[in-house]
Amino acid sequence: MTDEQKHSLEKALWGIANTLRGKMNADEFRDYILGFIFYKYLSERLHLYADEALKEDGIVFADIDETTPEGQELLAAVQDASTEALGYFLKPSELFSAVAARSRKPGAFVLPELATILGNIERSTMGTASEEDFDHLFEDLDLTSTKLGRTEEAKNALISKVLTHLDGIDFRLADTDSDVLGDAYEYLIGMFASGAGKKAGEFYTPQAVSTVLARIVTTGKERLRSVYDPTCGSGSLLLRVAREVREVSDFYGQEMNRTTYNLARMNMILHGVHYRNFDLRQDDTLENPMHEGMTFEAIVANPPFSANWSAKDLFKTDDRFADYGRLPPASKADYAFVMHMLHHLDDKGVMAVVLPHGALFRGGAEGVIREYIIREKNWLDAVIGLPANIFYGTGIPTCIMVFKKCRETEEVLFVDASTEFVRGKNQNWLDEPNIDRIVNGFRDRVETPRFSHLTTREEIAANDYNLNIPRYVDTYEAEQAVDMKAVTKNLTALDQGMAEIDANIRKVCAQLGLEAPV
Structure with a gap:
């Protein structure tokens, strides 16, 4: 067609x-x-x-x-x-x-x-x-x-x-x-x-963002054994991953909203995914995980930003959270989703998750969790800052955090893609050149002025495990030097011109018998 x-x-x-x-x-x-x-x-x-x-x-x-x-x-x-x-x-x-x-x-x-x-x-x-x-x-x-x-x-x-x-x-x-x-x-x-406003975030990730996530987790691969999304919405993000490789053997996901869960199952079947090759479940991922004991080669997610969760004491002994020493706060589940996903990530897998910028620098329990992931485990692979106002229902700036368990480097890549967007009337969006620059920046892992920086864990530790992107990617552009001699010359010329104008005005006023302005 x-x-x-x-x-x-x-x-x-x-x-x-x-x-x-x-x-x-x-x-x-x-x-x-x-x-x-x-x-x-x-x-x-x-x-x-x-x-x-x-x-x-x-x-x-x-x-x-x-x-x-x-x-x-x-x-x-x-x-x-x-x-x-x-x-x-x-x-x-x-x-x-x-x-x-x-x-x-x-x-x-x-x-x-x-x-x-x-x-x-x-x-x-x-x-x-x-x-x-x-x-x-x-x-x-x-x-x-x-x-x-x-x-x-x-x-x-x-x-x-x-x-x-x-x-x-x-x-x-x-x-x-x-x-x-x-x-x-x-x-x-x-x-x-x-057209759904804020509710849209419950079931759909903008296609361009899905493409970025999909290309990140499929880098260097032609086939995936499995892909998992713990907040799968309509299933579009899982299906987008399949477009970037020749084959995905099995799709896994969990979705809390029943209507959205139904939509995800329809979406899978309608895209020709055989019923034996997808396992989508309906329940609260954090409170009642449905894929325990399983690990996945690729994990992608766009969890609800800073959602509430129970943070019950019993989770302190849950295998997903026990090793970190602290539970994420009840008012912000961002790291609860990260910890859940890391628990299900295969040793040779790749995970990419969209989070609000606050997840990069908030202190307290989240600071402790970030430090454990970076200092003790060396699982953080990259931080990519996205533009503001590219998600449905919220204008806040967001980021993508990429994790790998068996990393071959100590360096962490920071990418500032906050200016990589096309401005829209009500919402900004990423076009193909924007997507390519972000994905290539991740894959190439090279230093690019005002765009990307490779940093060491020592540098991150020196920043007290604060991952705020401006601490690592310098976007400052020096102002153009001012030629003071040229400015002085121009001002002198202006003064001379004004003196000639004033003389002409006085001459005209004298001819008309008027008092010249002072």
Whole structure:
């Protein structure tokens, strides 16, 4: 598919989303439109798979008669195969195109059967390896909500309109070399994030920042055994890592918000990640970690900035926190996430996390933790200062901290990328040259005036383990020297010019019989 066709698909999907815009706020109609796109994707993917499986027998899946014993026997065989291969099953009458066609008939009322079909998708996975990945996946697509309309007829008319518009879009799933629908889905998530204000930070990291993190943790690698995000949001950051290498074997993540967790699972499946190759869990990562005993080759995260956490005394004996001597304060969980991630980082892995600037210099328990990481463990590899106002819902400047457990150097790289941005009307952003300069600065590890500096742990210790970037990267630009002789000459010339002007004014005033100004 060409870029023009891709943009056309994105435009069409966003246009359909706008059908619901006037009915509810952005994060609510997001759940509906993304849910219906996902349902259409599952239908088309199942349809393609079933037709291929039945091809040798000369049978078309959509033509199977569900009411006959022969048809039911065929469907049972297809179901066994598809739940193993795809993780779920749909009958021909449950396919998106079939429901959309029925919705267009005069007097048709499809809401009850549509709700049943979405439930059937989940039920088709029960007792199979994919059950957890589809469990309550459509729970946010509430077809009984009064936000869809005041009457059942109004709700049905609106949903039928959405189904019809979506049915007219070709997702081109037969093109196995293309991930256009995945790209379009990401585009929609980004568009919803841009309109969601502060809430956007709960589920989406700006694509450019995700790209920087992904390129950092994949530096020098073509394949990854595993990638993990403890605050995975919509899963976009995990998927961005996969774009930077030939293959990621397995994806792991945890997300506290149930709606966002559902979105992440949909995002994984829609991008063609097999249900056996991702393990996303829903719960509070700090309070109830779901991947204990596991380590990962790459870890990326954009945790909620300076969030609250319990900091309970029992965590002092938790393997994630016990060695540091102090727990992060209850009012700022930034280092709690860092310590959790370090606990899960493989000895040869790389970890990149976005944090607020305060994590670089705040004292107290956080200062003790920073000192332990640097002085005792030598795990800090780089600190990259990002521009202000590049995240949704907050204008604060942020940084990326990079950690490695088996470092071959004692030096720590500091990069000041605070000026690497394109100014926008409401929000700044990173373009490709900005991204390249930041990533190349990390990879090259060379000294660049007013941009990067390689420092020793001794220098950091001398700064009392304060990592504030201006202490290490000198961005001062000397003012241009002033030529005092030239300034004096110019002032003398100005004085002479003013004297001539004053003489002319006095002459004119005398001719007019007026008193000259003093």
